Amino acid sequence: MMPSEERERHTLVGSHSQATGSEAQPKRQLFDFGAVNEKRTRDRRRKKDTGAKRDGGREVGRDLGPRAILQAPVILERRERPDGPKLPAQQDRGIARRLNTDAELSTQDDVKESTVVKMMNESEEFRTEATLRALADYPGHFVVGIIGKQGVGKSTILSSFAEQPDKTFNTQKPAKIFDHQTTGIDMYVTSERIILLDTQPVLSWSVIEQTLRHGSTDGLSSDIWRDLKTLHSIMFMLSVSDVVLVVSEGAEADLDTIRCLKRADMLKHGLPEFPLISPEKLGFSRPDIHLQPQVVFVNNKCQDLQFSQLTYDRNIQLLQSMLSDSRIEWQGLISFASALPRFKRSPNRPNLFLLPYTSNLTSKDEEDEDLESLDDLLRQFRNQVFAAPRKSGKRGQISERDWFRNAVKTYDLILRSDLISEYLRTLRRIKNG
Incomplete structure (x- = not known):
């Protein structure tokens, strides 16, 4: 049989339903199922392509989840930069721990820089939120405060205690000759966690002028109001500081400032050290009202001829005569002979330090090995002040933030002090005759 005839016979068998035989049915079934399977395959492929385009190129299905996770390392590899060193595993874990800490610890990490x-503004208002952000909650605190008249160099001396003196307290001269630079209380925390407090000048008429421009003297005369605010400032420094620097200009001690210092020390009698903490928590049966800070006297801007042993001895005798009957701690911390060996050591070791005028002693003289520069003297002075003993026991565990909260309460107690009120009435009686 010819091949053409065979094709014709198969065609006739597929077109007539009555055709029977063992060969005709299987061949018809194979032919039909093959066409159907090929059509189904095309349909599935078309649906699959259409769904992938709708889904943005991603295949949808429950079993496709692991495939997306396996693609993550590819993205991480793209982020690598050959020009940056990779963090060690230990340092990387440390960063993760810091990121997982609460807001309080995060604030403490920000304190490093x-x-x-401005701890207190010119209106005697504490800036609580800004101050607490700069302080830490770790146990322990150490405070250095400073007082003095206008223009004696308080900010310059206190700035030398910081790591970058030119970026600390403002040491520029005010625009007006009778104005002052520091208003209220400025605070700075060093890398050693030393709290530095720079205060506005005491016994200053410029403070009165500024007060009259922005407020009032509460009905007090100008001189009484000036003395009252000076006492408030000195009492506060004596109550919250571990070391208080009393700065005067020139070779001679400032008698007016020393008298105010003695008066403030007597008027602060009865003020507790930490008014918000019970004495039992500090290990005392009752408040210890006899604790005193170390008071250091600084004669700043001494001229060449005044920078001598004679000037030093004369100031020691003056301090002894004025402070021998007071409770002020003015001995045992500073040794000026350690900074300048050509000065004789004093047996009672008074807290007295002389500093030359800024334009003098700026460099060492090759012919005089004992002559120190101003920067060297300030550095040695700073080291001796920072070497002051810290508070012991539970008093030394008070954190910086708790110290500040107690300081705010202390100032409120000073303003409402009965001794201050009695002193004010006495001044009025004296003035009125």
């Missing part, structure tokens, strides 16, 4: 904070 300190800036000058």
